[in-house]
Amino acid sequence: MAGTAAGDVEVYIQTTRVPNAYANGGRSVAITSRAVEDYEFDRLPEDQLVAVLVHELGHHATGATRLMLLVSWLTAPWSLARSLLTDLASILAGRQSRRGP
Numbered sequence: 796m797a798g799t800a801a802g803d804v805e806v807y808i809q810t811t812r813v814p815n816a817y818a819n820g821g822r823s824v825a826i827t828s829r830a831v832e833d834y835e836f837d838r839l840p841e842d843q844l845v846a847v848l849v850h851e852l853g854h855h856a857t858g859a860t861r862l863m864l865l866v867s868w869l870t871a872p873w874s875l876a877r878s879l880l881t882d883l884a885s886i887l888a889g890r891q892s893r894r895g896p
Contacts, residue, residue, distance in 0.1 A: 799852050814839070816847050818854035 805823040814830040830847070833839035854860050 799855070804852065804855075816851050818851040818860050820860055822855060824848060824851045824855075 799822075803822055805821070807819070807823060807825040808831060809817075809825045809827050811827045812829050814827055814833050816824060816826040816830060819825055826848070830839060830844070834841070834844050
């Protein structure tokens with residue numbers, strides 16, 4: 796449907812409790828384990844799963860994955876600083892961080 800041969804794409808499953816999918820660099824797509832589980836238990840119809848995967852392949856077709864990689868790289872220092880400052884503020888306020896170890 797997306798005009799991409801099945802052998803041209805690598806599909807990865809990311810373990811998480813939230814259904815989602817991502818177009819990654821190169822020719823890979825990640826889909827979450829929850830989305831796969833929803834499909835297996837008929838909570839996500841096949842045509843909707845196909846639509847999600849075609850959408851992610853569209854990101855590859857338009858070159859959007861390269862742009863997002865650049866944006867992620869350029870914003871990484873700010874994201875790290877925000878995370879550290881948020882954790883510091885939580886510690887000073889006497890709250891525990893919601894993140895795991």
